[in-house]
Amino acid sequence: MKHRRSIELAPPEGFAVEEKQTLATLPQWFVVHARCGVCGYQSLLERRGIARRCGLDLSLARLAGRLKCRECGNRSDNLLLLGKLPRD
Numbered sequence: 283m284k285h286r287r288s289i290e291l292a293p294p295e296g297f298a299v300e301e302k303q304t305l306a307t308l309p310q311w312f313v314v315h316a317r318c319g320v321c322g323y324q325s326l327l328e329r330r331g332i333a334r335r336c337g338l339d340l341s342l343a344r345l346a347g348r349l350k351c352r353e354c355g356n357r358s359d360n361l362l363l364l365g366k367l368p369r370d
């Protein structure tokens with residue numbers, strides 16, 4: 283069993299988040315983190331949960347606009363960070 287799970291976070295510039303990219307088209311091995319633009323709070327988003335609530339066709343650009351910080355309640359300037367899980 284492998285325990286090493288390094289996740290590299292890349293800012294949106296690192297991986298081109300295309301306007302059309304959606305939860306459905308984002309490859310499985312990407313994890314999505316959100317970072318608050320105000321307080322810097324960062325959390326891992328549960329892709330499956332979001333897909334269930336918002337639909338698989340939600341674009342990542344739209345998703346970023348819908349985020350709300352759990353810490354301070356901020357809804358604007360939130361960033362999506364994409365990380366890659368190691369592919370075995």
Ligand SMILES: [Zn+2]
Pocket residue numbers: 318319320321322323351352353354355356
């Ligand atoms: Zn915040």
